[in-house]
Amino acid sequence: ADYTFKFQSSDPSGDKNFQIQKEWTERVERMSGGRIKINLLPVGSVFKHTETLDGIKMGILDGQITATEFFSGKDAAFGLIGNTVGAWSDTTQLLQYINYGGGYELMNELYAPYGVKFIGGSTTGVESFVSRVPLDGVEDLKGLKLRAPEGLVQRVFAAAGAAPVNLPGSEVFTGLSKGVIDAADYTVFSTNQKAGMNDIATHPVQPGFHSLPLIDVSMSMKKWEKLPEDLQEIMTTSVRDFANDITTQLRIADQKAVKVAQQDPNITIHDWSAEERKKFREIARTQWAEFAKQSPNAQKVYDSITSYLEENGLL
Amino acid sequence: MFDLSSLGIGYGSLLMLVSMILLLLTGMQLAMVTGLVALVFAIGWFGVDALPLVTSRLYSFVGGYVFLAVPMFVLMAALLDRSGIARDLFDAMKVVGRKVRGGVAVQTLVVAVILASMSGVIGGETVLLGILALPQMLRLGYNRKLAIGTTCAGGALGTMLPPSIVLIIYGLTASVSIGDLFKSAFLPALILAAAYMIYVLVVSHMHPEYAPLPSNEELAQGKETNYFKALFFPFLSVAVVLGSIYTGVASVTEASALGVVGIVISAWIRGELNFDMLKESAKATMSTCGMIIWIGIGATALVGVYNLMGGIDFVEETILALSGGSVMGTILIMMVILLVLGMFLDWVGVALLTMPIFVPIITNLGLDPVWFGVVFCLNMQVSFLSPPFGPAAFYLKSVAPKDISLGEIFSSLLPFIGIQIAVLALVIFFPELAIWWK
Amino acid sequence: MNKDTPIPHSEDAAEQPRNLLDKAIVRIGNALSLLFLFTVAISFYEVVMRYVFNSPTIWVHESASFIGGCLFVFGGIYALATNKHVRVVLIYDAVSERTRQYLNVFHHIMGLIFSGLLAYAAYQMTLSAVLTPFGDIHFETSGSAWNPAFPAYVKITIFVTMCVMFVQFALHLIQEVLNLRKS
Numbered sequence: 025a026d027y028t029f030k031f032q033s034s035d036p037s038g039d040k041n042f043q044i045q046k047e048w049t050e051r052v053e054r055m056s057g058g059r060i061k062i063n064l065l066p067v068g069s070v071f072k073h074t075e076t077l078d079g080i081k082m083g084i085l086d087g088q089i090t091a092t093e094f095f096s097g098k099d100a101a102f103g104l105i106g107n108t109v110g111a112w113s114d115t116t117q118l119l120q121y122i123n124y125g126g127g128y129e130l131m132n133e134l135y136a137p138y139g140v141k142f143i144g145g146s147t148t149g150v151e152s153f154v155s156r157v158p159l160d161g162v163e164d165l166k167g168l169k170l171r172a173p174e175g176l177v178q179r180v181f182a183a184a185g186a187a188p189v190n191l192p193g194s195e196v197f198t199g200l201s202k203g204v205i206d207a208a209d210y211t212v213f214s215t216n217q218k219a220g221m222n223d224i225a226t227h228p229v230q231p232g233f234h235s236l237p238l239i240d241v242s243m244s245m246k247k248w249e250k251l252p253e254d255l256q257e258i259m260t261t262s263v264r265d266f267a268n269d270i271t272t273q274l275r276i277a278d279q280k281a282v283k284v285a286q287q288d289p290n291i292t293i294h295d296w297s298a299e300e301r302k303k304f305r306e307i308a309r310t311q312w313a314e315f316a317k318q319s320p321n322a323q324k325v326y327d328s329i330t331s332y333l334e335e336n337g338l339l
Numbered sequence: 340m341f342d343l344s345s346l347g348i349g350y351g352s353l354l355m356l357v358s359m360i361l362l363l364l365t366g367m368q369l370a371m372v373t374g375l376v377a378l379v380f381a382i383g384w385f386g387v388d389a390l391p392l393v394t395s396r397l398y399s400f401v402g403g404y405v406f407l408a409v410p411m412f413v414l415m416a417a418l419l420d421r422s423g424i425a426r427d428l429f430d431a432m433k434v435v436g437r438k439v440r441g442g443v444a445v446q447t448l449v450v451a452v453i454l455a456s457m458s459g460v461i462g463g464e465t466v467l468l469g470i471l472a473l474p475q476m477l478r479l480g481y482n483r484k485l486a487i488g489t490t491c492a493g494g495a496l497g498t499m500l501p502p503s504i505v506l507i508i509y510g511l512t513a514s515v516s517i518g519d520l521f522k523s524a525f526l527p528a529l530i531l532a533a534a535y536m537i538y539v540l541v542v543s544h545m546h547p548e549y550a551p552l553p554s555n556e557e558l559a560q561g562k563e564t565n566y567f568k569a570l571f572f573p574f575l576s577v578a579v580v581l582g583s584i585y586t587g588v589a590s591v592t593e594a595s596a597l598g599v600v601g602i603v604i605s606a607w608i609r610g611e612l613n614f615d616m617l618k619e620s621a622k623a624t625m626s627t628c629g630m631i632i633w634i635g636i637g638a639t640a641l642v643g644v645y646n647l648m649g650g651i652d653f654v655e656e657t658i659l660a661l662s663g664g665s666v667m668g669t670i671l672i673m674m675v676i677l678l679v680l681g682m683f684l685d686w687v688g689v690a691l692l693t694m695p696i697f698v699p700i701i702t703n704l705g706l707d708p709v710w711f712g713v714v715f716c717l718n719m720q721v722s723f724l725s726p727p728f729g730p731a732a733f734y735l736k737s738v739a740p741k742d743i744s745l746g747e748i749f750s751s752l753l754p755f756i757g758i759q760i761a762v763l764a765l766v767i768f769f770p771e772l773a774i775w776w777k
Numbered sequence: 778m779n780k781d782t783p784i785p786h787s788e789d790a791a792e793q794p795r796n797l798l799d800k801a802i803v804r805i806g807n808a809l810s811l812l813f814l815f816t817v818a819i820s821f822y823e824v825v826m827r828y829v830f831n832s833p834t835i836w837v838h839e840s841a842s843f844i845g846g847c848l849f850v851f852g853g854i855y856a857l858a859t860n861k862h863v864r865v866v867l868i869y870d871a872v873s874e875r876t877r878q879y880l881n882v883f884h885h886i887m888g889l890i891f892s893g894l895l896a897y898a899a900y901q902m903t904l905s906a907v908l909t910p911f912g913d914i915h916f917e918t919s920g921s922a923w924n925p926a927f928p929a930y931v932k933i934t935i936f937v938t939m940c941v942m943f944v945q946f947a948l949h950l951i952q953e954v955l956n957l958r959k960s
């Protein structure tokens with residue numbers, strides 16, 4: 025290959041996401057006639073997930089496939105655009121914003137000082153909300169003990185009256201089964217179902233209303249600029265296809281899992297109405313505004329996303 | 340500047356391993372050996388700009404919440420050591436059968452099991468048993484090798500029985516539920532302890548001179564043991580730690596903190612608590628943690644550099660090529676790799692080096708990663724005893740009578756290593772011994 | 778067993794601090810070690826608040842990890858000052874006193890390279906944790922709801938500690954070389 029790159033993923037190698045990402049790297053190799061070869065490394069193999077941006081900046085890694093929100097500590101802007109909690113009800117809304125609504129340009133602007141090129145955005149799927157108790161709207165969140173990852177997610181839930189708890193991902197299952205927590209922001213429905221989450225917490229909210237992370241594929245600006253234009257185009261186009269591929273595959277898996285869960289008399293799937301989702305978004309918006317005060321870039325993200333949402337009648 | 344990358348990953352791996360072993364054998368600090376090899380390979384393979392990779396891994400490693408369980412467990416052992424709790428427990432366990440040949444050795448193992456279910460690090464228990472039990476057996480005229488082996492092997496059980504830091508680290512690197520790992524490790528751990536006991540009893544029966552019976556006066560001594568006082572606090576602590584984990588009241592790190600609180604309260608009720616004791620225990624924790632964590636730092640640096648060199652694919656391909664794709668072959672190769680690494684490296688290093696590579700292979704083969712965690716943990720039991728780098732032996736040496744040499748300790752451990760490997764094989768061939776509850 | 782038997786804690790000469798710097802490190806380390814007890818206390822507080830009062834804190838996990846992280850890093854120079862780092866001594870113990878002295882010199886040269894490279898790398902890492910790409914001062918934060926600047930502080934601690942370790946190895950090396958000359 026003329027260009028060999030090392031990308032680190034934010035997923036472990038056994039994960040389905042990692043497999044789909046790996047398929048993307050293989051596709052790039054074929055599309056470029058073998059001129060590009062991307063070695064995909066699993067999460068933590070070289071850098072901790074929050075450190076890959078530095079890794080690219082130092083020239084140790086060539087690129088990353090990661091959730092943008094992990095860099096929230098560097099600049100709150102990454103936290104806000106990386107997971108605008110409550111903003112998106114499905115994956116197409118987010119992808120539309122990223123690809124056609126100003127997100128692409130904004131991400132490139134944010135990454136430029138780090139010497140990083142944003143090739144394109146993707147996402148997983150709207151995460152399903154795991155719960156032991158029936159939740160049909162914002163009102164039911166009051167006093168709910170829930171596990172949420174740190175950051176904006178926790179703030180929004182706290183603002184909605186819930187009591188967020190810090191628990192490592194590996195403790196979620198036991199925590200739920202023993203009732204230490206009532207609910208958890210975990211991951212997409214199919215994975216939850218497979219892990220048995222829905223058997224111990226039988227009131228999942230699907231589709232979820234809270235979390236839709238931006239997954240970005242980005243690489244070193246220096247290396248990007250060395251690529252001839254045709255290869256740059258292959259990278260950009262293939263990432264757009266990758267986004268479509270991963271979200272569709274996950275949606276299919278989710279739909280299958282939902283069917284299985286519906287057959288199960290013990291599991292009740294809750295789907296929030298559009299009004300309740302909007303109510304949650306309103307609460308979330310107050311927290312976005314708070315979050316945006318942390319840096320000028322974060323304010324830029326806030327303005328960009330809220331004006332997009334307003335234009336599209338989502339706020 | 341030399342360019343190591345021209346060696347290719349195969350010879351690169353070999354050079355790494357050989358230079359590491361040579362440096363280790365000069366007596367250089369393990370943490371510095373792995374760290375230095377990592378730094379030199381980072382420069383040699385990628386250039387000076389790659390150096391921050393090493394400190395980035397250092398930073399990521401020390402900031403992990405779960406590693407806080409290490410100082411908690413060490414603190415627990417230090418407090419047990421400085422209060423009379425462990426000693427009373429040992430005295431009370433005389434009831435186990437002083438009148439049987441090998442009784443004191445069996446008593447030692449029973450105490451080892453109880454201590455092991457309170458704490459989760461290697462070291463504390465070995466030292467405690469080395470102080471409490473070894474002198475007794477030597478005084479009674481026990482065969483030295485039998486006495487030393489029992490003490491070391493029993494002390495190592497701390498990381499086999501839950502709670503166990505080895506299982507915790509495995510659970511994190513493999514993203515497997517730690518609760519499930521604990522559940523699965525119980526039976527194999529008890530089988531291992533029982534196997535030690537049977538071995539002791541059989542050897543004492545075959546060679547009565549190896550395990551003389553205590554005299555009648557000695558049996559009469561200290562008969563007025565207060566069993567309630569001696570047993571209540573240890574079992575309370577076990578209940579607090581394991582109870583809070585299994586009921587889900589607390590995460591493992593928090594449970595270890597609860598365990599410390601439990602022992603502090605026990606010592607207070609027993610009238611033994613004072614500030615000096617706390618201070619001394621904290622000091623011991625600082626030094627032991629510096630030691631344990633820095634071994635992990637060196638290892639994690641090495642792993643990062645090796646992964647960047649392309650080590651993951653290389654090891655994976657090598658294992659699959661050697662095994663020809665057979666499941667049992669793959670597992671056996673992994674076991675051999677673990678046993679060999681365990682001779683030279685600390686378990687933290689072995690876990691960080693191998694698990695990111697092994698666990699995906701195991702899951703792809705359709706095997707249960709929880710079961711594999713127990714197998715890994717058993718394998719690390721061997722590494723605690725195997726020369727030249729056998730932590731249990733070092734710990735015992737630090738408290739054993741001066742005339743006991745490291746060489747004598749290691750040769751005493753051989754039969755126990757044999758037992759460990761036998762139990763390891765048992766769990767490999769009968770996975771249901773670990774995952775029966777699933 | 779006699780209850781009054783003192784537990785033999787190592788008083789080995791090799792484990793005593795060698796010079797003023799080592800002594801200072803041990804002093805400071807002894808004081809800092811009390812923070813381990815503090816992390817126990819706040820972890821206990823967290824469990825009680827969450828389980829009994831149903832109101833988990835947002836600061837315990839991060840504070841405990843931060844304190845632990847800094848202590849772990851410091852533990853490296855503490856263990857070095859008291860010669861507690863683990864080594865394989867099967868050969869080291871078997872060779873002559875003279876050879877052992879040469880080995881010590883070798884170890885300390887290696888240690889000097891080790892800590893020097895680490896200090897340099899830590900400097901690079903710390904720089905990007907306290908400055909934005911534009912060169913403004915911005916301490917890297919954890920990105921959590923609480924959002925303390927702990928990542929930057931831990932990185933600074935790593936840098937400072939590595940510098941101290943470098944000096945430690947340098948002083949030890951000088952001492953070993955002098956010993957070698959004497960004998």
Ligand code: NA
Nearest residue numbers: 455458497502
């Ligand atoms: Na244990």
Ligand code: NA
Nearest residue numbers: 681722725728
């Ligand atoms: Na070993």
